[in-house]
Amino acid sequence: MRAGRVGKSHDRPFRDSHAAKPVASSPLTESRPVIMSKKSRSKLWFLVHSWLALPIWFFVLIVCVTGTLAVVSQEIVWLANPQMRASAPSDDAPRLSYDQILAEIKKAEPQTLVQSINRPDESHFALDVDVSYPDGRSLTVYVNPYTGVIQGTAPNFNFKAFTRALHGWWLVPFTNGFSWGWYLVSFLGLPMLASLVTGLVVYKRFWKGFFRPTLRFNHGARIFWGDFHRLSGIWSIWFIAVISITGTWFLIQALLSDNQISISSEPIIPAMSREAVPLSSDGSPPPRISLDRAIEIAQTKIPGLEASFISLPGNAYAHMDIGGRGWYPLMYQTATLNPYSGDVAASRLLSDRTSLEFVTESMRPLHTGDFGGLWIKLIWFFFGLLLSMMVLSGLLIWTKRTALATANALKREHKKQRVQAQPALRRETSEANL
Amino acid sequence: MSKSTSVAQPSRLSMIWHKWRFHINVLLLLIPLGFMPKYFADAALFRGDSGLGEREIGEIQVGPWSLRLAELRDEAPRSDGPAGYLKGFNAALCDACIEPVKATYLRIGKPRSLRAAGSIFFGTPYRMGIQLPVPEKTRADAELWITMEGWDGSMHQASIPLSQASPATVAWLNKQGAKP
Numbered sequence: 001m002r003a004g005r006v007g008k009s010h011d012r013p014f015r016d017s018h019a020a021k022p023v024a025s026s027p028l029t030e031s032r033p034v035i036m037s038k039k040s041r042s043k044l045w046f047l048v049h050s051w052l053a054l055p056i057w058f059f060v061l062i063v064c065v066t067g068t069l070a071v072v073s074q075e076i077v078w079l080a081n082p083q084m085r086a087s088a089p090s091d092d093a094p095r096l097s098y099d100q101i102l103a104e105i106k107k108a109e110p111q112t113l114v115q116s117i118n119r120p121d122e123s124h125f126a127l128d129v130d131v132s133y134p135d136g137r138s139l140t141v142y143v144n145p146y147t148g149v150i151q152g153t154a155p156n157f158n159f160k161a162f163t164r165a166l167h168g169w170w171l172v173p174f175t176n177g178f179s180w181g182w183y184l185v186s187f188l189g190l191p192m193l194a195s196l197v198t199g200l201v202v203y204k205r206f207w208k209g210f211f212r213p214t215l216r217f218n219h220g221a222r223i224f225w226g227d228f229h230r231l232s233g234i235w236s237i238w239f240i241a242v243i244s245i246t247g248t249w250f251l252i253q254a255l256l257s258d259n260q261i262s263i264s265s266e267p268i269i270p271a272m273s274r275e276a277v278p279l280s281s282d283g284s285p286p287p288r289i290s291l292d293r294a295i296e297i298a299q300t301k302i303p304g305l306e307a308s309f310i311s312l313p314g315n316a317y318a319h320m321d322i323g324g325r326g327w328y329p330l331m332y333q334t335a336t337l338n339p340y341s342g343d344v345a346a347s348r349l350l351s352d353r354t355s356l357e358f359v360t361e362s363m364r365p366l367h368t369g370d371f372g373g374l375w376i377k378l379i380w381f382f383f384g385l386l387l388s389m390m391v392l393s394g395l396l397i398w399t400k401r402t403a404l405a406t407a408n409a410l411k412r413e414h415k416k417q418r419v420q421a422q423p424a425l426r427r428e429t430s431e432a433n434l
Numbered sequence: 435m436s437k438s439t440s441v442a443q444p445s446r447l448s449m450i451w452h453k454w455r456f457h458i459n460v461l462l463l464l465i466p467l468g469f470m471p472k473y474f475a476d477a478a479l480f481r482g483d484s485g486l487g488e489r490e491i492g493e494i495q496v497g498p499w500s501l502r503l504a505e506l507r508d509e510a511p512r513s514d515g516p517a518g519y520l521k522g523f524n525a526a527l528c529d530a531c532i533e534p535v536k537a538t539y540l541r542i543g544k545p546r547s548l549r550a551a552g553s554i555f556f557g558t559p560y561r562m563g564i565q566l567p568v569p570e571k572t573r574a575d576a577e578l579w580i581t582m583e584g585w586d587g588s589m590h591q592a593s594i595p596l597s598q599a600s601p602a603t604v605a606w607l608n609k610q611g612a613k614p
Contacts, residue, residue, distance in 0.1 A: 055455075059462045113558040132558035136526055137482035158477065171469040173476065176513050181465065260515055271554070283534045283586035314556035316536045316585075398456075414444050 042202055049198035052191040053391060054398060060192075061391045063185055066167035067243075068384030071369050071377055073160040078125060080159075083152030084142045086126045093146045098291040098310055101127065104148025116311040119145065122373055126151055168250075178254035186254060189247030196240045199233055209234045222400040229393040232386045239383040246367035249360065265354050269336055269346045271317045278340055285316075288339040298322040298335035301347045305333060313339050319346075326350045329372055330365040331358075479506075482561055487524040491599055496582045497590025499531040501538065503580070503599070510606030511568040520565040521603055527559040531582070535559070539581040540566050542596065548589050551581040572596070574607045 053060050069076070078084050096104070098117055105114060111134045118128040126142040129150075133139065140154040165171055172181025200206055215227045233240075256263065278286045289297075295307045308324040323334035328350055336346040353361065365371040369380030478484045487504030494503055506522030514520045527535055539545070541552025555562040578599040582590050597604045 056459045056462070057456065058460045062463065113560065115558065132560045133482075134560050135482075136486055136561040138557075138561055139481060156481075156483070161477070162473075165473060166466055171466040171473045173469065173472060177515065181469075184465075258515075274549070277536075279587050280585045283584055283588075285533065285536070285585055315554055315562070317554060318556065395456075 042204070045198045045201045049195060049202050050394075050398060052195045052198070053394060056188075056191075057391055057395045060188060061388060061395075063167060063188060064384065064388040064391055066163055068381055068388055070160075070163040070167045071380045071384055073163045074120070074125070074370075075374070075377070077155075077159050081142075081152070081155060084126050084154075085151075086124055086145050088146045095145045096148050098295065098307070101129075101143060101145070101148050102291060105129065105131075105143065105150060108148075108150055114312060115314075116309065117143075118309045119307075121308070121370070128154075177258040182254055183251065186247055186251035189244045189249075189251060192240065192244035193248065196237065196244060200237070203230055203233070206230070206234050222397065225393040225396045225400070229390055229397060232390055232393075236383055236386050236390070239380075240387060242366055243387065246363045249363040250367070253360075253363075263356060263360065265352070265357060266348060267346065269319065272319065272338060272345075274317075276338060276341070276343075277316055286340060288313075288320075289337075289342045293342065294320060294337055294339070295322055297337060297342050297344065298347075301335050301344050302326075302333050302349060305335070308332075325371075330362045486526055486561065487522075489600075491594070493528075494580060494592055494594060496580050496592040497588075499535060499582050499590060500528045501531070501580070501582070502526045502528075503594075505600050505602070506563065509602050511603055514565075517567065519568045519570065521568050521600060522563060522565055523599075524561060524563045525555055526561055532559040534584050534586070535582055536585045537583045538562070539583070540564050541579045541581070542566070542568060542572055542576050544577070544579050544593065545581055545591070548581065548583060551583070552579065568603060568607075570607075570610050572607055574604050 101117060102114060105112060113132045115130040115132060115138070118130075120128065127145050129141050129143050131139060131141055142151045142154065143149065144151055168182065168185060169179045170181035170184055172179040172184070174182075203209075209230060213231055215231055216223050280286045291310055294310070295305075298307065299305045302324075304326075305322075306324045307322050309322070311321040313320050319336045320339045321334055321336050323332045325331070326333045326349070331350060331353070333350060334348045335344055337344055369376050475484070479488065485504065486502060487506045489505040489508040491503040491505065493500055502525060504524045506524050511519035511521040523540060525538060527538070538555045539551035539553060540555070541550075545551045553564050553566050555564045557563050574597070576596045577593040578596050579591060579593045584590075596607075
């Protein structure tokens with residue numbers, strides 16, 4: 001165990017002399033203090049690195065694990081619920097149009113009212129249709145996109161929503177603005193970002209690890225977890241940066257919202273005027289335009305729009321919304337229509353966003369990885385697992401080395417009846433060297 | 435934490451502290467565990483599994499039509515920042531009014547006209563909701579007015595005392611009034 005560590009720390013003076021090469025002409029006596037201060041500085045960074053997550057390691061771990069699960073929560077539900085799968089009756093079966101879907105639902109359950117239809121990104125998912133039943137329940141039902149058959153209702157326990165709530169706000173309810181659980185979790189973005197930076201500072205010339213990956217299995221658990229921590233750390237630089245920066249954005253978002261600061265350039269669309277809604281002499285609701293017609297109209301406003309969701313009007317004076325992803329997969333483009341006349345009341349295109357909104361609206365999809373289908377999700381899931389393991393390996397390294405060393409030091413100090421506290425502290429930091 | 439004290443007096447307590455100090459944060463897990471029943475109760479409430487709302491007010495006749503009204507939560511209005519205080523109500527229309535009713539509104543105090551009928555319900559006739567603004571200066575004996583508008587242009591109104599619609603809101607208003 002010790003050999004590995006000594007070997008590692010032997011690298012250090014060598015590296016430092018390397019770094020001092022440009023000032024090689026200066027006398028040795030002068031370069032010496034430089035070495036010392038560099039060394040103690042990296043010791044300090046190491047201490048900062050350890051302390052960032054150590055006191056809250058379990059909290060960080062659970063947030064990482066639930067976040068990792070949340071990435072693939074939809075897929076997990078898909079695996080557990082056959083009714084969520086979009087099985088085609090034959091290989092060349094065409095998908096039904098939204099109007100045909102509505103008609104099939106109407107035929108099967110005449111009383112059921114559809115509120116919105118959502119076509120998930122991945123084609124193996126059935127359509128999510130939000131419906132309202134005569135008994136007052138509002139549920140999501142899974143509808144086959146090829147046949148229009150209502151395959152089942154979403155299970156009572158919504159795993160996807162639960163993992164997201166646990167990960168996102170620690171289940172603390174939102175009562176007045178953002179929940180304090182949201183603040184608790186999103187605050188972790190800051191120590192995570194600091195862990196990344198200090199980790200790279202401590203791990204000198206970390207880029208060498210890309211070319212000479214080290215993962216020693218036969219030198220005991222401490223060496224293995226140390227290698228693991230460093231190796232997964234350098235390969236996760238981009239991911240940790242993405243997660244911590246977007247996580248910090250969630251903190252900023254809550255702070256902005258709770259202080260009533262808006263950066264949105266999106267206009268508020270007023271409800272339709274009384275004149276825009278036709279009356280009918282016989283007292284029955286006037287006809288609305290068909291969904292397929294509505295999509296056609298939306299496509300004239302948003303060229304190339306592939307409608308992935310439609311929300312039907314929430315009341316007689318409300319609009320309908322149609323939206324889909326544009327060429328930039330992280331954002332949706334939407335059109336808001338008068339459901340009686342088909343007039344476009346508003347549209348929100350990629351080009352309508354300010355450059356600040358391009359950044360801020362990209363934050364959430366970058367955090368969740370749900371913008372490019374299954375493969376992106378799997379990449380996010382894998383690195384999420386790795387990040388969770390980094391929390392765990394960091395803790396293991398600490399307990400196996402530093403904490404043990406500290407405890408031993410304390411015991412020794414006690415035996416020797418030495419009251420001076422300095423040696424114990426120094427031992428802890430020197431043993432903490434990588 | 436001070437190292438010098440723990441070295442000087444390595445009591446049993448400080449040894450336990452040193453051993454477990456980094457595991458205390460496991461207790462943070464008690465937060466989501468504690469909120470879990472509330473989370474599932476809320477999920478059931480929004481799905482409509484536990485009825486129209488936390489507290490049913492009952493069937494209210496509005497001209498030829500009627501609706502069932504409920505408080506979303508049996509509690510005082512919630513602050514919504516600059517928008518003031520909002521109180522959630524849910525409603526379900528009678529079977530016969532699903533077709534002819536165009537819109538349903540709620541307002542504290544009698545509306546002067548259809549244009550000032552108040553806040554409009556969102557949702558389906560089976561279950562629709564509203565976040566009704568409740569001014570802090572509302573009198574405790576105020577009335578809640580329901581306006582229903584037909585597709586043929588007709589309009590019908592009914593009212594119930596606020597104390598019947600939401601005792602929690604009236605209690606909150608009384609407490610507000612007690613403030614100087």
